[in-house]
Amino acid sequence: MAEPQVQHFDTIVIGGGIAGLQSALDLADQGYRVAVVEKDASIGGKMIRLSKVFPTLDCASCITTPKMASAAHHENITLFTYCNVDGIVRMGEEIHARITQNPRYVDPDKCIGCRKCEYACPVYLPDMEQGGFSAKKAISIPFSNAIPQVAVLDAEHCMLCGQCETVCPTDAVDYFMEPETFTLTARTAVLSTGFELSPVKDKAQYGNGEIPNVIDSLQMERLLAPHGPYNRVLRPSDGMEPDSIAYVQCAGSRDKSMGVSYCSRVCCMYAIKQAMLLSGALPLADITIYYMDIRAFGKGYEQFYQNAKAMGIEFVKAKVARINEGDGGSVTVRYENQDGGGIQTMDHDLVVLSMGILPGWRPEPYCPVSTDSDRFITSIKPKISPVLTDMEGVFAAGAAAGPKDIVDTISESGSAAVEAAKYMQASEPILETQP
Amino acid sequence: MILDTDFADEMKQYSGDTALECFNCGTCAALCPLFHDNFPRRMIRYVQVGAKERILENANELWRCLHCGLCTHTCPREADPGEIILGLKQMVVETRRRS
Amino acid sequence: MSDTEHKTDGDKKQMLKQLRKQRKESVARATAIMKKSKKEMKMVRGALSDGPATVPQIAEATGLFSDQVLWYVAAMKKYGEIQEAEKDGAYFQYALVGARETTEPQEG
Amino acid sequence: MFNPTDIIDILANNVKKTRGPFGIPKFITNRWWKTEEIPEKGEYLLFTGLMYQLAPFIETSTRHLERFEDTRWADEIRFARFVPPRLSGTGLAAMTPIFKQKQAQKALKDITRLLKTSGTDFFYRPQLDEYSGILLYDMGDRQGFADHARYVAENLTKAGVKKIITVDPHTTYALKVLYPEYTGETFEVIPYFELLALESKTADLEVTLHDPCFFGRYLEVSDVPRAVLSNLGIRTSNLRNDQVFTSCCGGPAESVSPALSRSIMEERKKELETPGHPIVAMCPVCAGNLKRSGAQVEDLSAVLARHV
């Protein structure tokens, strides 16, 4: 592939999750040429990994896939997947982004996504796309609805046995690929670098991630997803169908002892959503949500919460203080019940930690854009346009600018697109087109 | 219950007025090795609402505290529950000595 | 990206040998993983050769940890080797594909 | 449960009179140094705070208190006539077996040896070594603590002491954190293990280290003793509740509620015994408590001394 060393666009979007895709689509629809740079091998971000989404309970994949496809097929959008951003700087009128294309060890132009290599590969590895609960191979398509449908070889876990190369019908496997760097230039950039869950390992009280059957909320998303690791909800220690499932809210938020004092904004609703999906999947199971304040603030959210209560999901006003390994794979939680029940302990088959949201990318040292004390990108005009950063021509959208649910992310992404367009209009007055 | 918002001021001279930062999550009570009757949150809550009488009535409870610091270490609001209890001990000792 | 198309087979073999040397560590790591999983998956297959079994039953039969067994079962299910069979108490049974055609994975 | 303020009054009175919590004169408790050769001048003052020395007396007093707790006799304690002979003063001293007192002194001797081996420039003067007053602070008697602390600090300052080696967590915390606040005097306070430079003699051994709350949580120095052990080839078991997340031994409650103290320490004993390795303590109070619950416990200094 002979990529030109420098490619020019109107806008560079960093991050191909739902925020980045929405910004890219809104700009491309206005005629701007957009580059979308994604660190993973597929676009789609966190949303494509979710099961169903609140408050409408529609399938996350069914909402994300069309946006992914529109972006992939849009004549004004170019996708750069599996790429690292080495630096974003302003040089005069332009923004320059130095990009490294990580080697897939598979030629994306030749690969037809047939997965023959994956079937042939003898190395089984934990599939982190499935919360680690199932396996992938050392060469594999990232996930079923990945875009592009191109295999990626994990060189760190490759035996170089040559099986994949032998079976590949298009000779796409290339063990000798090297990282390649190139530059993108544009007049504007949108930072839509998303979030990561706060790590379970940071919370000693909750067992530092070492207690069996204590999982995080994204892992539960996979258990609930229609094409999840087990195709049903089982507890990971031994495959039992859980009878009692608990959610521990604020497991990584509103907690200065973990360094995250802010509210992560989405955990209440995703826990309620998962609880509802669980009560559908396991009608006989007891589901408990331990919470301090239920933050069902969005459109239709409070009603969603009240429905969950009416469905029999139990809400216990308590912050779980401690989680212990119980007998026979069970998990014991200890808490002070704020309803006057005093200090209580309760056993569950499966405990989900509603971990908080951390920024997915730290701009420093790659990009001279400021972050706040919460480490998310600073908004210089939070009231009139939250997407404005302190770097000229650079805008932030979605969870990069603070925890946010999908609904708010999508509108903010549209807003970032319009701000970028405004910036470009100001530097180059629009020509009157015929009405 | 008698509410007294000035009690917080009085507490300031002991171990500070961090009791007000507590949002009553109960982590301290559930982690406390004493495992006893909402301790120490009950005491902290009494400080918040200024129920000094309640604290004095139950003052002996305070000396159950081992000052092991687990609650202070894990408090999500960094309200220093252990130090509040120590401050209450001081307050009780000094109140009794004065009387 | 590197162009290997015009290399002869001999050249390529040589280059691959070189690469294996370069990546000695990762190749060794991958090989160890492969050997372990190959052995243990064989044990899982063995445990299922007499008919469907639950994860704890497979763990009992193989001496593997039950979380590890479940991981293998999920993996082998994904790659078409194992299918879910009837439920036994709180656990599902798993069967080798082809071993019992009658145990359809899908419930009605 | 005993009436705390009564106990505080006894303690405060003792400290005021004898500079020790149990009213036992220092010449009785602090005798370990007599057999040691330690210079009287040097860079660091070794300051034991008398905690190791007092540990056997605490044990005796607790054993007796335990018998009275929640009986009608509990109330009687407030009548001072019961207190002096049994729970403090020379009577208590008399009831505490000599062998126990000697045992307790061993740690200080080991520490001296370890510091010497490490080439530390330290000195000891029994007249400067005092109880820190920490129990008064823990019990809420700020005034009593401050008065005593000022006395101790003044002595040290007068003697020109700037750098202090401590041997137990309570004294370390008092001198390092509380003294600057309550006396205005600031010393450089270093627990002894931070100064150890022990040559590696490869022991092949694993121990379970119990972090005292003050070392583990308040002062966050848990990794230092682990590093010292590791230098000698001694591994430390991973416990869920260790270092900053350590569990209490139950110690500080013993004067008020020995029964509560016992239930907590038994819980801790179980946790420490789970890995199945020898248990090592770093605090005379912890060691005493864990022993009382029936655990086999050795002081860190003893383990180190044996492998040097």
Add this chain to the structure above:
Amino acid sequence: MTNPNDKENKDDTHNGKVGVYICHCGGNISDHVDVDKVRDAAEDLSCVKVARTNMFMCSDPGQNMIIEDLENGEVDRVVVASCAPSLHETTFRSAVERAGANPFVYEHANIREQVSWVHHGDPATDKASTLVAAAAAKAENLEPLHPVRVDAFRHATVIGAGIAGMKTAVDIARQGIDVALVEKTTQPGGRLNTLHTLAPDGEKAGDVVDAFYEEIQNSERITVYPNTQVNDVKGYVGNFTLTLATDGENGRADTTVDTGAIVMATGSQSYTPFNGEYAYGEHPQVITLPELIQTLAENSGDENTLTVNGKKIRNMVMIHCVGSRRIPGIHETKEDANLNEYCSRTCCSAVLHAGNFIRETFPGTSIFDMYRDIRTYGRGQEELYNRAAENRVVFMRFEADAPPRVESSDTGNFPLSVTVSDGLTFNEEMTVPADLVVLATGVEPTDISGIAGMLKLPRGNDGFLNEVHPKLRPVELPVTGVFLAGTCQAPMDSSEACNTAGAAAAKVSALLGKGYIELDPFVAHVDEEKCTGTGACVDACLVDDALELVETEVAGQTVKKARVTAALCQGCGACVAVCPENAIEVNGWTLKQYEAMVDAIAAA
């Protein structure tokens, strides 16, 4: 409006010459499907002129086979049998286009994901042949199609000049599109004009309004219509005509505005408690949060204690969730009023913000905050809550079914007492003597029944406007060309309102930027010869005004015929199913094509 499909459909009536191209997919297909057999079977089909195979149809040589055959006139309809259409349908359509043909004469047969990867042996080959035959049958019936192009006014109308409306107007105008900004009051600014400073950072509400005000006044592209309401709406996307009624000194004046898109930014209002709700209306010292905010502006900061209604406020109680989060069966409301089950989103932060301001400015005023859940969800908001605690706001928590009781009292010279069973104090009953009770009233939609009725805009049970889909099309209304921004959709703070405004502006700019709108060609098409004007299709149509009956002259007689407004048609086909004469079809997806496919399948 032009719909080129109308014309061409009539011209192009010949049956197609179909070319079939079958992909091996490097063994992915050919390992399970006998590709040559499929080709042979295709060759036998009467409509098929050529049938070819290739290792990779998506490769350049594969695509070139199609282009050559089309250019030679060998074929004029194309079927490729390969992987899922989601992967390569666009690839092959553009190949067809490159050959100078219409891209819609292309049909895709999915013989990888739906055949070779799921079936094996002869059944796989047979099924592939059948699917190819079905695709060829459809292809034979395909007609060239062209995108529907609708001319559009490069002009948008924003209704409501609150923060959302102002931002939408500015953002659209900056894209070179003219904007009419319609405001029913005298002044832009909306509810921000009634606020003091804003949570969580304390910006002055006036400054936020001013950020847009000047640009709105000075922009040549923005025309502000104060004291104005929309009186009438006609037309469809790109081509609306609005009648605006402006109240002036000389009475009402009407203006007509031609506009391409409409943005609803009609905002919301504060809930008014009913008489007796927490003693509101019965006691002068019970006020709402907006009323408190008004008085905060009047208080001077040099006092130690807040003064309200001339009274020094020593103790103040604030009660959350007044007029929000009501639960059927537990809460009651005024007759005919909405129960307001939703959370009003902004009140928690507003209460805490006001509380902090008071505690920091008037330390002599104590505050007791009674809440159900504290919902400081946003950036900087949890810190607001924390700061309120540091400021010694005393929190008390109540259950939905046991709200605080506000009563007149004379104990200790306090006019009011508020009693609550406090969850934080182990459910003890706490009584707070108070000088003032402030009710954190929620948000309600403004009355927009007029315009919503005219445009037939859907509103939820809560009275707010309903978007098409909260994630797929969050700022669009089901009426194409009508968008929404800000709190007419749901409660939100000004940051969030501005974000939805920006998103709406982005959509409007993309829609109107070119001066015309290109819609996909898959819209309903009426065969006027067959149409007998039954109107069944009009009744079945799911979109208002996409179909209508119009009178035309046929052979000197006035008859009714159905007419499609292509700009409004979504192409769902609801009309197709009900036409007794088979006179209406969806272009590109005709019933006839489906029947041909079924015939091919049945015949196999």
Add this chain to the structure above:
Amino acid sequence: MTPTGNSGNQDKILILATETCAYPGADSTGQAHSSYPANTYILRVRAPVLFPESFYLDCFQKGISGIIIMSCGEECPYEGAYKDLAKRVDRVYAAMKEKGLDINRLRLTAICTVCNRAFLNEVNRMNDLVQELGPPQFAATA
């Protein structure tokens, strides 16, 4: 329209799959290489509301043994279409009863883009049914 009768030797199942949900769902099943009976013919549709009652009856007349409408359900992009569709299907059921056809030969379902399991369930279930019932037999009088 000429009924072509049962010229095939299979019991054919016609699947009308919506292009936004069910059709990609079928592809997803293919990507997972999950096998299912080959007598299934999937037609991509924008919205199944397009088909009149007669279409279904004609299909049976032409020899199709079973039809599964795989819609988007409540996630249908065309507001109101699903409701209309459900009503139409009820009318088809009535007509089927009149003609002596087992109404289980027609099923209305919702399949999402990644509903592999649900897709397989539906297909297997319909296949079991048509294997049992055989080709459609119309009652003598219509």
